[in-house]
Amino acid sequence: MLGGVFVLGSQAPLPGTRDSGALKERTQPPPPAPDSLKPESYSKVPAPGARTLASAGRLRAYPGAPPAIPHRLLDSAAWGGRGCLICHRDGGFVPLFKAMAPVTPHPGFTSCLQCHVAKEENAGLFRPTSFTPVPPPENGPALPGSPPPVPHETDTRTNCLACHSGPGAVRELRMSHPERHNCSQCHVAREVNGAVFRRGPE
Amino acid sequence: MARKRRDVFKVLAAGAAASLVEQAAPAAETRLPAGTVWKKTPCRFCGTGCGLLVGIANGKAVAVQGDPASAVNKGLCCVKGYHSVMALYGEDRLRQALIRKNGKLTPAPIEEALNLVASQLKQTIAASGKDSVAIYGSGQWTIPDGYVASKLFKGGIGTNNVEANARLCMASAVTGFMTTFGMDEPMGCYEDIDHADVFVLWGNNMAEMHPVLFSRMLEQRDKRPDVEIIDLATRSTRTSAAANRLILFQPNADLAIANGLAREIIRLGAVNRAFVERHVSFHQGKTEIGYGVEDKFAFNDQATAITFEQYRELVDEYTPERVEALSGVSPRDLRYLASLYANPGKKVVSFWCMGMNQHTRGTWMQNLVYNLHLLTGKISTPGNSPFSLTGQPSACGTVREVGTLTNRLPHGDVTNEADRKLAASIWKVPVEKIPAKPTFHAVEMFRALDRGEIRFLWIQVTNPMVTMPKLRRYRDAAKKDGRFIVVSEVYPTPTTDIADVVLPSAMWIEREGMFGNSERRTQHFEQMLQPPGDAMSDTWQLIEVARRAGYGHLFPWTRENHIAAIWKEYSEFHHGADHSMAPYEVLKQRPGVQWPYVNGRETKWRYHARYDPAAKGDSWDFYGKPNRRAWIWFRPYEPPPEKPDKEYPFWLSTGRVLEHWHTGSMTRRVPVLHQAVPAAYVEINSRDAARLQLRTGDAVRLRSRRGEIVLKAKVGGRGQPAPGQVFVPFFDESKLINELTLDAFCPISKQPDYKKCAVRVEPARAELG
Numbered sequence: 001m002l003g004g005v006f007v008l009g010s011q012a013p014l015p016g017t018r019d020s021g022a023l024k025e026r027t028q029p030p031p032p033a034p035d036s037l038k039p040e041s042y043s044k045v046p047a048p049g050a051r052t053l054a055s056a057g058r059l060r061a062y063p064g065a066p067p068a069i070p071h072r073l074l075d076s077a078a079w080g081g082r083g084c085l086i087c088h089r090d091g092g093f094v095p096l097f098k099a100m101a102p103v104t105p106h107p108g109f110t111s112c113l114q115c116h117v118a119k120e121e122n123a124g125l126f127r128p129t130s131f132t133p134v135p136p137p138e139n140g141p142a143l144p145g146s147p148p149p150v151p152h153e154t155d156t157r158t159n160c161l162a163c164h165s166g167p168g169a170v171r172e173l174r175m176s177h178p179e180r181h182n183c184s185q186c187h188v189a190r191e192v193n194g195a196v197f198r199r200g201p202e
Numbered sequence: 203m204a205r206k207r208r209d210v211f212k213v214l215a216a217g218a219a220a221s222l223v224e225q226a227a228p229a230a231e232t233r234l235p236a237g238t239v240w241k242k243t244p245c246r247f248c249g250t251g252c253g254l255l256v257g258i259a260n261g262k263a264v265a266v267q268g269d270p271a272s273a274v275n276k277g278l279c280c281v282k283g284y285h286s287v288m289a290l291y292g293e294d295r296l297r298q299a300l301i302r303k304n305g306k307l308t309p310a311p312i313e314e315a316l317n318l319v320a321s322q323l324k325q326t327i328a329a330s331g332k333d334s335v336a337i338y339g340s341g342q343w344t345i346p347d348g349y350v351a352s353k354l355f356k357g358g359i360g361t362n363n364v365e366a367n368a369r370l371c372m373a374s375a376v377t378g379f380m381t382t383f384g385m386d387e388p389m390g391c392y393e394d395i396d397h398a399d400v401f402v403l404w405g406n407n408m409a410e411m412h413p414v415l416f417s418r419m420l421e422q423r424d425k426r427p428d429v430e431i432i433d434l435a436t437r438s439t440r441t442s443a444a445a446n447r448l449i450l451f452q453p454n455a456d457l458a459i460a461n462g463l464a465r466e467i468i469r470l471g472a473v474n475r476a477f478v479e480r481h482v483s484f485h486q487g488k489t490e491i492g493y494g495v496e497d498k499f500a501f502n503d504q505a506t507a508i509t510f511e512q513y514r515e516l517v518d519e520y521t522p523e524r525v526e527a528l529s530g531v532s533p534r535d536l537r538y539l540a541s542l543y544a545n546p547g548k549k550v551v552s553f554w555c556m557g558m559n560q561h562t563r564g565t566w567m568q569n570l571v572y573n574l575h576l577l578t579g580k581i582s583t584p585g586n587s588p589f590s591l592t593g594q595p596s597a598c599g600t601v602r603e604v605g606t607l608t609n610r611l612p613h614g615d616v617t618n619e620a621d622r623k624l625a626a627s628i629w630k631v632p633v634e635k636i637p638a639k640p641t642f643h644a645v646e647m648f649r650a651l652d653r654g655e656i657r658f659l660w661i662q663v664t665n666p667m668v669t670m671p672k673l674r675r676y677r678d679a680a681k682k683d684g685r686f687i688v689v690s691e692v693y694p695t696p697t698t699d700i701a702d703v704v705l706p707s708a709m710w711i712e713r714e715g716m717f718g719n720s721e722r723r724t725q726h727f728e729q730m731l732q733p734p735g736d737a738m739s740d741t742w743q744l745i746e747v748a749r750r751a752g753y754g755h756l757f758p759w760t761r762e763n764h765i766a767a768i769w770k771e772y773s774e775f776h777h778g779a780d781h782s783m784a785p786y787e788v789l790k791q792r793p794g795v796q797w798p799y800v801n802g803r804e805t806k807w808r809y810h811a812r813y814d815p816a817a818k819g820d821s822w823d824f825y826g827k828p829n830r831r832a833w834i835w836f837r838p839y840e841p842p843p844e845k846p847d848k849e850y851p852f853w854l855s856t857g858r859v860l861e862h863w864h865t866g867s868m869t870r871r872v873p874v875l876h877q878a879v880p881a882a883y884v885e886i887n888s889r890d891a892a893r894l895q896l897r898t899g900d901a902v903r904l905r906s907r908r909g910e911i912v913l914k915a916k917v918g919g920r921g922q923p924a925p926g927q928v929f930v931p932f933f934d935e936s937k938l939i940n941e942l943t944l945d946a947f948c949p950i951s952k953q954p955d956y957k958k959c960a961v962r963v964e965p966a967r968a969e970l971g
Binding site (some may be wrong): 077109113115120124130133134 | 920
């Protein structure tokens, strides 16, 4: 994977983080990046506003699975507080990828690579699999026009607006009324085994 | 699928009320089979023991979420757990038995295979004696698997030839507990994370190996700004990146560091005298104890009582300067670390796993870290916890509690007459049936296979043809004439390649079972799925063979009731306030129950009367030892059996990566995990790489005195070894790093050291495509 290419802005610790010997240990001059690692090769990152249910869904093994990372890791040893979250905490345009960064719905979890992994290109399969994901459940509103319930678990998705508003959000998931921001007033999550499926739509 | 969804959306957007807006799109999906249910289970993989909810639809596992009701992970998993169910569905799952005919593994009816295994078992015993047959299981055995294996071999056949891969994984943890406390398994629990102020990670890359516990630690640091994480390591990792401080040390020098810390604690006047005088005794063992590299190596330690004053004098030679010379750790860092242990206002958790366990002085290292907690009295209270983490989902539950090791019985030891009598009475066998002498520990078992003393070996739920150190000797041994190898597996592996019979196994939630995690938590899972083809649980395979071999009377259970019956019988071993297990019905209801489970209450902290029903008095009571004290051992620094020299100038350490479970036989069949780390590589320090003119992706030949392999270099990846060291993960069956490793082990625990041997590193540009 990537050696030594440095995360944008990672020299400046995030608010609330402290200096660490580990960081010092890692800041020796990085070797030059080979061509394959240059930003132009991050072809899988969608253009601004281009994230769709289809493109985002391809990153999940099944509905509700943590999505894989669609770009190479800039520093595969980085800890989220100093790596991923620089872009994915607040979102915004990332010149390196020419893309709007999606915002994490759970910024409290900082060990990002615990659940989200980057795939190596052309890795193929070790052996074929017969696992077939099923589509997400029926989740219609109880009555025509009534607010639909939340179709996924909410333990790791505490900030609704992270995914349902803003330029980095999946196009189909952007909602019309983010300014109301008390989402659970109208949209409720169902309990496990009360609902058929608690996780995200793709 | 996604395209269809967009189409649905278009239809909906055109026809539906405007207030539905875009997020209603997935609402129109109606294809999820009705009746998807979520069932609880512990995760299949590591020893953390996360609670999962598995979504089952139409007889298939389709999704996973973290179980919010589990006290272990509170709703969060890691990438292996989230994708764990996909490991059930590799297309090459073993569905039929295989029998080697004319040198080739050939599909066969399951009855024929079971008959053959039973007849070979009987014939081998008749021809070569009961100690010529053996079973080698795993910390991934469920509790019933291990129990039936132990009962069949120790109680039925009458041999102590029962071992498990956990010998390679946590035997030093067991001997560490036994020598210091007289009883196995941690006094604390994961809840210590919520109370501790300082976490010292002793050679433990938790960000990758215990990621969920690591996240719990990070969460605490976010909530409580004074919390500190110290990564004491030989290699810089993701854990180091998140830690407050990384202290790098030279391999094997942790022995010196721990003694140096004890010296500093004493020098600072930080010894908790009231605690030490009432609850601790001081001891010394043998020194220059060897490394076990020769066959039939034997060692028995001998304890000598010493005084605190003698102990102080012995550790006094570990001055910061001497520690620095051995370890490379500066006196400043050493004193800083000592000040954290010494500060009476700070609660300290020490975490460790393979770094300290896979160590030719592994038992000593455990003793030395317990010493720090015992000198300061930081033990058995919330947030004060020396915590040995386990690697496998039931290394504790099965291998340690059921006792599937040559020297162990369920909650007992074969050398102890009372334990043998108890086992004989519960098993209803004559006590003479259970031999009082241990036979072969794991490494010696494979040596005995090589020498021809073992002729029949049944391997379940483990892949020794990837994991044994000094692999070639033991692979050649298994292939020798006159050896009959049975392998119970779910996928083809290098171990099924050397089998004479392969039995297809039901995996995880395709059968009912229990695991026991690192914090004394027993976790039940029901059968949720049908196993493929002729596959059956390892428990039932053992029972089927036992019945065919004449031991059926020991297993008078039906396929429907056997797990509940086994649990009931097995629980009889764990009577008393110090070890009682929860009843079957309680296990079925909850995501996990911690033992000792007494009068309906779980025990979070042992050895303290406030929390532990077995502790007497009003405070600590280390009742595992006859003197009711915890033992501080003086253990010196001793050099490793092999270290870098001119010919082999690099240290080699091996280990795991987040995405793969052990030898990858399950996780490599999960596309997202395989694609994240498709092949093993060798991590090289950037300075060494520059000197050798190596860049990421270049082919490198690694050579040791035992073998060589070629793999790709990784420079500045997720881990960075210190200069002069390399690291290779062991999951890749086509890059067998254990061809190079040394089969030296801790003389007390007999656990091999996979973290230290000497290798040469050479560019091999032409040899990898």
